[in-house]
Amino acid sequence: MLDILLIAIFILAGSGLGFYGLDLLPPAALEGANVEGARVVTGGFGALAGLALGSLVRWGYRRFEANVRSLPPDVLISRSVGLVIGLVIANLAMAPVYLLPLPQELNNFLEPLASVFFSLSFAYLGVSLADTHGPALLRLFNPNYALQAAAEGSVVAASPKVLDTSSIIDGRVAQLIEKGFLEGTLVVPRFVIAELQAIADKADPQKRERGRRGLDTLQALRQANPNCFVIHEANYPDLNTVDEKLVRLAQSVGGTLVTTDYNLKKVALLQGIKVLNVNELAEALRPIYIAGDSFDIKITREGKEPGQGVGYLEDGTMVVVEEGQRAVGKTRSVVVTGSIQTSAGRMLFARLADRDSNPTTSASSAKT
Numbered sequence: 280m281l282d283i284l285l286i287a288i289f290i291l292a293g294s295g296l297g298f299y300g301l302d303l304l305p306p307a308a309l310e311g312a313n314v315e316g317a318r319v320v321t322g323g324f325g326a327l328a329g330l331a332l333g334s335l336v337r338w339g340y341r342r343f344e345a346n347v348r349s350l351p352p353d354v355l356i357s358r359s360v361g362l363v364i365g366l367v368i369a370n371l372a373m374a375p376v377y378l379l380p381l382p383q384e385l386n387n388f389l390e391p392l393a394s395v396f397f398s399l400s401f402a403y404l405g406v407s408l409a410d411t412h413g414p415a416l417l418r419l420f421n422p423n424y425a426l427q428a429a430a431e432g433s434v435v436a437a438s439p440k441v442l443d444t445s446s447i448i449d450g451r452v453a454q455l456i457e458k459g460f461l462e463g464t465l466v467v468p469r470f471v472i473a474e475l476q477a478i479a480d481k482a483d484p485q486k487r488e489r490g491r492r493g494l495d496t497l498q499a500l501r502q503a504n505p506n507c508f509v510i511h512e513a514n515y516p517d518l519n520t521v522d523e524k525l526v527r528l529a530q531s532v533g534g535t536l537v538t539t540d541y542n543l544k545k546v547a548l549l550q551g552i553k554v555l556n557v558n559e560l561a562e563a564l565r566p567i568y569i570a571g572d573s574f575d576i577k578i579t580r581e582g583k584e585p586g587q588g589v590g591y592l593e594d595g596t597m598v599v600v601e602e603g604q605r606a607v608g609k610t611r612s613v614v615v616t617g618s619i620q621t622s623a624g625r626m627l628f629a630r631l632a633d634r635d636s637n638p639t640t641s642a643s644s645a646k647t
Contacts, residue, residue: 293329
């Protein structure tokens with residue numbers, strides 16, 4: 280009903296402008312013309328123009344309405360407050376312009392331009408600051424805002440974890456949460472779920488398997504953490520990529536972005552967002568061995584040099600064992616003799632431990 284009324288108003292306005300617009304022409308231009316017939320023609324063209332313009336305005340209004348409806352209540356309130364504050368400051372900033380001792384004609388020209396400029400500038404600034412500091416602003420007016428919003432399912436916890444597509448597909452985040460190394464509310468944006476579904480529907484079998492694994496990970500997380508698992512409905516249609524939306528969402532909820540994407544981490548850090556890279560966490564948790572440490576390892580194959588054997592730690596670190604060729608396929612105790620850092624990662628060198636020696640450093644085997 281509103282759409283029909285809106286278009287009808289534009290049609291009536293267009294036809295009225297076309298019908299009565301001839302009165303604005305000089306009399307000489309209408310001399311000898313069929314004015315009544317011309318009014319009907321211009322009124323018809325005005326109605327068509329009103330129909331086109333009304334349809335365009337209706338489309339813009341519906342799109343704006345959809346964007347507003349997709350915003351979480353806390354974001355909508357904070358943006359509205361920021362807009363009002365920005366317009367108030369714009370009016371205050373206009374006061375010196377009105378007091379300038381300029382000629383009246385120049386004042387009549389400058390004042391509307393300055394009013395539009397200040398209003399647009401400060402309104403945009405207010406909305407932008409509200410996006411960044413909205414939760415803090417709401418907590419200023421209501422100290423219990425965080426608790427109330429968490430109870431309603433809107434995430435404004437002290438440290439929510441925003442999961443991106445790569446970390447969900449990776450799957451290790453589920454183990455970190457299960458073991459208690461990640462705390463806080465888990466935030467999964469709706470657009471990330473849509474991206475996982477799109478990957479799961481791919482024709483490529485490998486991509487399809489990755490997408491399905493990500494959806495399985497989400498299902499497991501939701502079942503294991505029903506009280507702190509939130510699907511966030513924010514969509515940010517003004518942004519084009521998922522990475523941009525993730526950065527905006529992490530800013531709006533004041534959370535930590537969990538990812539395995541190195542480039543996304545760099546972009547987020549540049550914008551002041553805390554980032555937890557699962558790959559870097561795994562690298563930091565790798566045991567550090569120095570010469571003299573001992574541990575047990577299964578020697579899986581022969582090395583490049585004669586007599587060498589090669590084994591791997593649980594984290595994938597390669598261990599080259601001197602005189603380990605004769606122990607291929609067996610689990611033996613080895614002593615670290617050195618290490619090097621390569622482009623592929625850290626590589627250890629070791630030798631078979633003396634069978635008669637006491638395992639005085641057996642406690643270090645727990646590092647594996």
